[in-house]
Amino acid sequence: MFNCYKCITCTRKKQDVESSGNSGASKLLGEGGFGRVYSVPGGGSNNTLYAVKVAEPQNPQQLERLEMEILIHGSLQHDRIVRMLDWVETQIGQFYICLEYCEVGSLYSYAEQLTQEKRHMDSQQIRFIFRQLVEGCEYLHERCIIHRDLKPQNILLTSSLDVKITDFGLAIIKPGQGAVWASVWGVLDTFRPRCCWSPGTRQQQTSGPWAAYCSGCTLGSSPFRKEISKAGIIEEKSAASPLFGRRL
Template identity: 40%
Template sequence: MAKEEEDDKLPDKDVAKEFYAKYEPKEILGKGISCTVRRCIEKETGKEFAAKIIDLSTDPDSGEQAVRQEIFILRHVAGHPYIIELQDVFESNTFIFLVFELCKNGELFDYLTTVVNLSEKKTRYIMRQVFEGVEYIHSRGIVHRDLKPENILLDDNLNVKITDFGFARKLDPGEVLYDLCGTPGYLAPETLRCSMMEDAPGYSFQVDIWACGVIMYTLLVGCPPFWHRKQMIMLRNIMEGKYSFSSPEWADISEAPKDLIRKLLVVDPNHRITIKEALAHPFFQTVQMWDQDIAPLKHSLRRDSHRFSRIAHLALKENLPLSTVGRKFTRAQNRKL
């Protein structure tokens, strides 16, 4: 895209004077139907950020409501080291600017597709941070509902940053949800049950714990536990909790991570392990030198440190419930590891 064409897509400075006074927008990092994400520089400090520029004119009612809910949740969970930080918000009649910290090491998904799978030590390093971040989110009454490697960033120090709260909801004590949303391969059985049974009991925070199990399985062997080219078989596998450790990739993996995954991927959410119990599991009790364990990961990622964070992918996800499971499964299959 020519520079002139990029510049044409920037909102007129008259509609966002406060944003332009503080930040200088740079190249596009990603685009969606109603928003664009750009790298931007804070003029006073020279620090880099990622600005998500949302055009409200494409969906003036529900679009603005969804953005305001995400802003509320981002502010509600702010301050934790493993949660993406919303730095600034600017509003006009037609645009909302969300300014996020910029994580130059990109998505965990990107790294995983490069190396195929992670060692037990690297998985332990990543998953401990993921669990601690999710534990904090839940302590604030928030259920994320779309945890996956694409929604986990790695910052400049190779620490986890959970992002994309477009599907997240704040729950009152005892409240349950019934709507079907998220990414198919990471959906918990109780979420799918809500779309298939009129008398489904609903779901709550435990769906995030299930997703952590799927993420952990995927990190260790490079493929998700329930994926199948036939989407109905994949659905049935999830509903039945049908997966295995029989592939050759599991041969050299110890019993501790397998045991934790078994406790995470329990079909009945009432019998699923809690996050507190997961963090106390023997898999996380191994004494090790963290810097030494993560050194190869840091080295490999820093070779690509010139790349800016793909927060675009995370920020541009459409915050819409699944209208049909089939369409989302097709998209998931196209992005399979």
């Protein structure tokens, strides 16, 4: 049976292990703006692994963002979404969010590994992954949830290459069809061209379809050249889309 407090105890031990320089059964999977994600055993007879996100918001804005992430992610139940199993806030303001563990890791790291091994996915595998990604986006959009940070790093894979969307730190619940966002979030490489319109002229757009295209079709590589600057990427997107507005 899953035990959130067991995961928290193992995570704390892992943090102590890291500071002492020794090795442990758990390991650091990744880190973001104000948190880290660890793989930890959850107890039980088979000692199943779980992913535990340890977040320490440093200001009210980060706390509000984290609370929104927990609210949204905790409400989702779908095969294409990483399951949130439980969460706990400690007395010192640390948040432990216990999540489903995906053995392969992110789509980005998987594509990088294939590149290093000079291998590639065939068209059937690509269609399999892309179809599941679209299923996950459809589920979110039916519930008026916009991910806003859909990229290969936030698409996890199980051992059978089943897609699991994760990291809802920038997600929002769409207030209505006529809404206009005051800001645009995400990674420039996966921005839909319309999302780069300058303030005052930018219409409300969701980046889901464009990000899905970048993630599924390119398998971790930006469709725009990596060596050019931010202004260069915007210029290329401007040439690629007649709907693109003024340069930033």
